[in-house]
Amino acid sequence: MRIGEPAARTGATPRQVRFYEAKGLITSTREPNNYRDYSETTLGRVQQIRELLGAGLSTEVIRAILPCMESPPRDPIVFDGVLPETVTALEAERDRLTERIDILTRNRDAVAAYLGELQQRAR
Structure with missing residues (x-):
């Protein structure tokens, strides 16, 4: 899905979604026309990020704990x-x-x- 869809479905703006990606909190692939393409799992991740930011966590802390918030974790948890x-x-x-x-x-x-x-x- 293009950037507008995860933004609209999570209450974020496209700019916020790009920011989350720039901070390494979410990922996308690129289509041949160089548009970003996000997976369905991005929706839950963006919602989690927004909630954690709303709770006052920094993007650095969020990046560290996001792998622990999935069951089973997809990203490697670095110890x-x-x-x-x-x-x-x-x-x-x-x-x-x-x-x-x-x-x-x-x-x-x-x-x-x-x-x-x-x-x-x-x-």
Whole structure:
């Protein structure tokens, strides 16, 4: 499929799709006319990338963890040469995400409680 289709089907722009490819997060093949051609699997990958970026992860972290997000992994998961700094950075990222999840959960619960009260009073 050409670039417009994965963009439209995932809510991304063609520019974002090209950016993800330039960062090595997705791949395409080239047609004889030099147009990019994306596979169906690109759709899920673009959606994952958008969600991870929305959660605040960098493209570098995303590139490192994407192979772990498929079952079974398609890209080789590289364990050789991983620096202690990388492990420390990933631990910090995990902790930051956990904190953000906790905050979002509290806010969701507060909104749900307020909504429940509103609905109860409306009866």
